[in-house]
Amino acid sequence: MANEFSGDGMFAATAFTHPDQDTTPQRSVQQLPSRRIRRLQEERAATQQGVDRLAAEDAERLAFPSSIQDMAPLTPSDDEPFAALLTPTPHQPSHGRRAPRRRLGCLVVTLIAILVLSGGAAAVYFSFEQPIRSLLGWQEPTDFIGSGSGRVIINIENGQVGGDVAHTLQAAGVTKTYGAFYSLLLKNPNVIFSPGSYALNKGMSAAAALRALEDPTSKVSTQLVFPEGITVAGVIKKLAAFSDSTKVTGEQLTAAAADFRSFGLPATAPSLEGYLFPATYTFDPGTTAHAMLQRMVDEMFARLDSLGVVPADRHRVLTLAALTQKEGGNTADFYKVARVWQNRLDAGMKLQSDATVRYGAGGSKIATTDAERANPANKYNTYANAGLPIGPISNPGEDAILATMKPAPGNWLFFVLINGSTGETTFSATGAEHDTAVKVWQQWLRDHPGFDK
Numbered sequence: 001m002a003n004e005f006s007g008d009g010m011f012a013a014t015a016f017t018h019p020d021q022d023t024t025p026q027r028s029v030q031q032l033p034s035r036r037i038r039r040l041q042e043e044r045a046a047t048q049q050g051v052d053r054l055a056a057e058d059a060e061r062l063a064f065p066s067s068i069q070d071m072a073p074l075t076p077s078d079d080e081p082f083a084a085l086l087t088p089t090p091h092q093p094s095h096g097r098r099a100p101r102r103r104l105g106c107l108v109v110t111l112i113a114i115l116v117l118s119g120g121a122a123a124v125y126f127s128f129e130q131p132i133r134s135l136l137g138w139q140e141p142t143d144f145i146g147s148g149s150g151r152v153i154i155n156i157e158n159g160q161v162g163g164d165v166a167h168t169l170q171a172a173g174v175t176k177t178y179g180a181f182y183s184l185l186l187k188n189p190n191v192i193f194s195p196g197s198y199a200l201n202k203g204m205s206a207a208a209a210l211r212a213l214e215d216p217t218s219k220v221s222t223q224l225v226f227p228e229g230i231t232v233a234g235v236i237k238k239l240a241a242f243s244d245s246t247k248v249t250g251e252q253l254t255a256a257a258a259d260f261r262s263f264g265l266p267a268t269a270p271s272l273e274g275y276l277f278p279a280t281y282t283f284d285p286g287t288t289a290h291a292m293l294q295r296m297v298d299e300m301f302a303r304l305d306s307l308g309v310v311p312a313d314r315h316r317v318l319t320l321a322a323l324t325q326k327e328g329g330n331t332a333d334f335y336k337v338a339r340v341w342q343n344r345l346d347a348g349m350k351l352q353s354d355a356t357v358r359y360g361a362g363g364s365k366i367a368t369t370d371a372e373r374a375n376p377a378n379k380y381n382t383y384a385n386a387g388l389p390i391g392p393i394s395n396p397g398e399d400a401i402l403a404t405m406k407p408a409p410g411n412w413l414f415f416v417l418i419n420g421s422t423g424e425t426t427f428s429a430t431g432a433e434h435d436t437a438v439k440v441w442q443q444w445l446r447d448h449p450g451f452d453k
Helices: 034-062 099-118 123-128 131-136 163-171 178-187 204-214 231-241 250-258 287-308 311-326 330-348 356-362 398-405 431-447
Strands: 149-158 196-202 222-225 282-283 413-415 425-428
Touching: 099 196, 149 222, 149 425, 163 178, 196 204, 196 222, 231 250, 231 287, 250 287, 282 287, 282 413, 287 398, 311 330, 311 356, 311 398, 330 398, 330 413, 330 425, 413 431, 425 431
Parallel strands: none
Antiparallel strands: 149 196, 222 282, 413 425
16 A cells, blocks of 8 residues: 655654653644645644554554554664665565565654654755655656746747647746646647737646636737847748738738838838847737838837937948848957958958858858859859948847947957857958968868758
8 A cells, every 4th residue: 555645845744753752842833824834734644644554554464563653763863864764775575575665664754753853844855855755756746836926928829739839838937847738738639829929927837827828818919029130031930920910921021021112211221131120029919011110120220329320321330230240159259340341341351251142142051152252243242342232131239230330449350250159259360360260160160060051
C-alpha cells in the first residue's frame, strides 16, 4: 500500500516519539496565518493516517512484535548532515522483499519528525524540497493555480495551431509548461483560436488561460513589435500575419507601400524603405493599410526631428543609418562603422558594402559574387558605383541614426566581421591590416559551413 502525501505546498505532521524522548511542546502553529493553519492541520491529519496505515501494514506483514512507535526515529547528528538521511544505505533484507518498504517508512517518519521538531517546518521543507520530492516520488507541478497577476500581451497569428499557442503562452510566462496547456487542448479538440492580441496575466493555470483566450473581452487592439533593421518587405509580412484580426491583407499593404509618394517622403526617396521607424505599435480595428504604414512614417519623422535632423537631410541620414544598421553588428560598433563610411566618402573612396549589393540584387546571404559586385546596373551597388546608394537598405533604429550624426573619432577605412556567432568586428586603417582581418573571417566561414546559406 502506498503512503499518500500532498505534493502541493508545505506539509507537517505530529512525529511519533520514543517513550524516553523529550516531548517538550514546540512553537505553536497559531503564530502562522489562519489559512496556513487550516492547511497544516488538514495535511497533518492526512499524513498521520498514512503513517498509521504504513505502521499497521508493516507490523502485520513483517510480524514484528513491537509497533512503529517503539522505533527510535533517525535524527541528524552534528557529524551526519541531513542530506545523508535522504540516501538509503546498502541493506540486506532478512524478511523478503518487504524490508525496503519498511526502510522507506522509517525515512518518511524521520522526515516528518525533523520538519515538525525543527520549529521551522516551512523553512526546512523548502530548503530540502528537491531531495524530499525525489525520495517520496513527488513530481514538480506542471501547472499554475488560479488566474495569475501582472498584465502581459500575447499575439496569435494567422494559421497558428494549438501547439504554437501553447509555446507562446509558456514563453510569455502565462502558463507554467507547454504540456499543461496542450494536454488541455487535447481534451477540448473543438477550440478555435482567433488571431489577434490578447491581454492575459502571468502565472495563470492552463484552464484559466484557455477561458481568457475564449473570452472576447480579453482581445485587445493588435500590438506588434518591429525590430531595428527590418525591411519594408518584413514589415508587410509581419502585418499580414495578423490579417484575420486587422482585416488588412498582405496585398493591400503591398499596394499601399508601392504608392510611396503619398507618404510625404523626400523627392529623392526611391521607395518606402528606410522611412518606417522600428518600434512597438498598436493598431485599432478598422485601421487601413495606408494608415498603418503612415503611422510608422510619421514616427520616423518625429524621431528625426527630435534628434535635430532637418527635413532636407533626412534622406542622407537615413541612407547611411540604414547601412550602419545592417553592417554594424554590435550596437557598440555603430559609431566606428559610421566613421568608416564618413572617412571613405571624405577620401573619395567607394563604400564597398556587400549589404548594399545584396539588397539591390535580392536575397538574404551576406556574401556576394564577383559578378554581382561588378554590376553597375544595380543602383545599390557601392562597389561599382561611387558615393551613397540611391536609398536606405533597411529601416534603422535610433542608435544607428545617432551614430550617423556623431561618428566615433578614428582613422579607420575598413572593417570586417571576423566571428559570425559573436558579431566581433575588426577595424583597420590600412589595406594590409584589412587583408589580414579578411583572412580571419574567411577561415571562420570555412570552420562554420552553412553559416551563410
